[in-house]
Amino acid sequence: MFRRLTRTQVVVDALVGAGWALVNALPTVVVPGGLGAALVALGMGAVIAVRRLSPPLVLALAWAVAILQVLTGVVPVPADLAILPMLFACAAYGSRRIRWTAFASTFVGAALVTAAVGFPGELALLSPSPVTGWGFHFPEAVFQIVPVVGVLYGFTATMFLLSWTAGILFRTWRQSRANRSLAVVAEREVVTEQERTRIARDMHDVVAHSLAVVVAQADGARYLRQKDSEAVDEALQTIASTARDALGDVRVLLAQLRHSQADGPQPTIGDLDRLVEQLRAAGLEVRREESGTPLPLATGQQLAVYRIAQESLTNALRHADTAQQVVLHLGWSPHGLDLVVTSALPAQPAAPGSGHGIAGMTERAALVGGRLTARTQDDQFVVHAWLPVQVGATA
Secondary structure, rough: OOOOOOOOHHHHHHOOOOHHHHHHHHHOOOOOOOOOHHHHHHHHHHHHHHHOOHHHHHHHHHHHHHHHHHOOOOOOOOOHHHHHHHHHHHHOOHHHHHHHHHHHHHHHHHHHHHHHHHHOOHOOOOOEEEOOOOOOOOOOHHHHHHHHHHHHHHHHHHHHHHHHHHHHHHEEEHHHHHHHHHHHHHHHHHHHHHHHHHHHHHHHHHHHHHHHHHHHHHHHHHHHOOOOOHHHHHHHHHHHHHHHHHHHOOOOOOOOOOOOOOOOOOOOOOHHHHHHHHHHHHHEEEEEEOOOOOOOOOOHHHHHHHHHHHHHHHHHHHEEEOOOOOOOOEEEEEOEEEEEEEEEEEOOOOOOOOHHHHHHHHHHHHHHHEEEEEEEEEOOOEEEEEOOOOEEEEE
């Protein structure tokens, strides 16, 4: 029955309702017999205050005030304009039953307003007649004002219906926006899942190779332990380093590897030069920079570096100003690697895309324990990835 509103919304609605009641009730204080009008003003202020909080309550409250107005003989006053936001709120936020009840109320309410304005007391349909006594009769003046009453009813009903229709349109727009947001979230989840699957496929070869090396070295050490102790030590060292790399790679795997993928070599940091040359041949001016002392990275981390650089440079080729230079910077520190790709924004930026590439790069960085940001800075687009160096990793 009550909707969840923010504290700001509740406070604003309460202040607006109080202001509405105050502005409309004050003039009635100086008018003799203005108590009924004051009560109507206060009631309509309450209608304004709770219109978004509870559509069923505000609809019932509006009808209660309307009945009070009829019983006290108060003609339509400016405070009655609160009916318009009430109808809007019922259509925009109310349930199906409340919406259609408010729709029906537009016609009944228009009839009440028309009766109050177009039929003053001397034209009442139920009055004593010198010929027939008490009963229903139609004075001749009634027929004279029927056209005016029709216009008044049509105008009032149209005004009420426009407010109700505006609420329906707002409701439709709000639902459409929510659906678009859900669609974007679902699309991102699909993209992330696809990227996870692709990462699992890439990592399959890495882990398979590492385990094969471990098995071969372990079998060789068994046969050499009686003949060549130095060879055994070397084999054990190879097993330890390879297993350490494999352990780091396994941590970035998804819950289940795809075993049906074909074997194939995976790119590493050493392939960045070839990647840069490919982009240069495609027409992108790339400058590669490197600072600090390079440290060994696990195979999975090297694959992440390559894929992030590949996606960033490809995006620069597609969307950046290719007349300007793109900078690929590798910054080494004792704790990790900072990969930064900086490109110039075009003079006329294209419409924003779905962001699939950024989602994929972010996922790759996260799966190896790092992080990635992509943002516009001044007139440049900067992709910054940080990947930690695993202690004991081998290149």
